Amino acid sequence: MKNNKAMVKKDVIIIGSGPAGLTAAIYSARARLDTLVIAGQEYGGQLMNTTLVENFPGFPEGVMGPELMMNMLKQAENQGAEFLYKYSEKVDLSSPVKSVVVEGETYEAPVVIIAVGSSPRRLGVPGEDTFYGKGVSTCATCDAAFYREKVVAVIGGGDSAAEEATFLTKFAKKVYLIHRRDELRASKAMQERVLSNEKIEVLWNTEVREIVGDQTVKKLNLYNNADKSEKKLDVDGMFLAIGHDPNSGSLSADIQLDERGFISVKEGTKTETNIEGVFVCGDVHDSKYEQAITAAGMGCMAAMDAEKWLSSRK
Numbered sequence: 604m605k606n607n608k609a610m611v612k613k614d615v616i617i618i619g620s621g622p623a624g625l626t627a628a629i630y631s632a633r634a635r636l637d638t639l640v641i642a643g644q645e646y647g648g649q650l651m652n653t654t655l656v657e658n659f660p661g662f663p664e665g666v667m668g669p670e671l672m673m674n675m676l677k678q679a680e681n682q683g684a685e686f687l688y689k690y691s692e693k694v695d696l697s698s699p700v701k702s703v704v705v706e707g708e709t710y711e712a713p714v715v716i717i718a719v720g721s722s723p724r725r726l727g728v729p730g731e732d733t734f735y736g737k738g739v740s741t742c743a744t745c746d747a748a749f750y751r752e753k754v755v756a757v758i759g760g761g762d763s764a765a766e767e768a769t770f771l772t773k774f775a776k777k778v779y780l781i782h783r784r785d786e787l788r789a790s791k792a793m794q795e796r797v798l799s800n801e802k803i804e805v806l807w808n809t810e811v812r813e814i815v816g817d818q819t820v821k822k823l824n825l826y827n828n829a830d831k832s833e834k835k836l837d838v839d840g841m842f843l844a845i846g847h848d849p850n851s852g853s854l855s856a857d858i859q860l861d862e863r864g865f866i867s868v869k870e871g872t873k874t875e876t877n878i879e880g881v882f883v884c885g886d887v888h889d890s891k892y893e894q895a896i897t898a899a900g901m902g903c904m905a906a907m908d909a910e911k912w913l914s915s916r917k
Contacts, residue, residue: 621648
């Protein structure tokens, strides 16, 4: 890869700065590996858009999402990790020495840990960005407790939506499941669970056209695509459950992905990809749990696997 600037050599390059990437950085730097984190300008992952996090161990009163991420970042820095708050322009994983180009400068390392996460799918309707984190959520496990005895809506029709709606009934007094079709895509077992729950009401053939509120969500403007009618629905919160897209699109074509675009790992391993010296952690691989604590745990595993891999080749 040609570049007029000098190559910057590292032991480990971590791409991504959510719970997975930052935990990997803590473990990698603590192992005395020269570690560079390509953190991006919008560092910290999805928790930077989350308010109170009550399910991350060690915080009995909960912790604000941005505070948790900044503490993890500072911890990685204290261990010696270097941070670059820019985005990678090109990632070449084809050689034994991998390279990442950032604003025209090339960084090289024998090991790359990919922790770029995933992004919840959005509806793209007015009010969605305004109230994200203020009544619009993508994680019932994270935020359900804020809606005790309140009215919420879940958007989607698959297993994730059915699971979110069912989980929310433990807290909310009423849950609307809003689906744009006339039947759910969820498994039969999940459908039965939803349809038999007296707290859940399914709104068929219904689309959200606008999210309305003041400081938080107050109302949804809905459109029925079957009878073309419109109505307003009073709610205290809305949960998006229409899937996640892995942020793997800008990576090298050499890396193996599954049919949904999530990075695959070699059989019998937890973090090793199909490319020697390239490891993965967090939501760009894990499409099942999608929790900060599981991402952090996988970041630990990736760094330990990377350190062991490097040691075996020295």
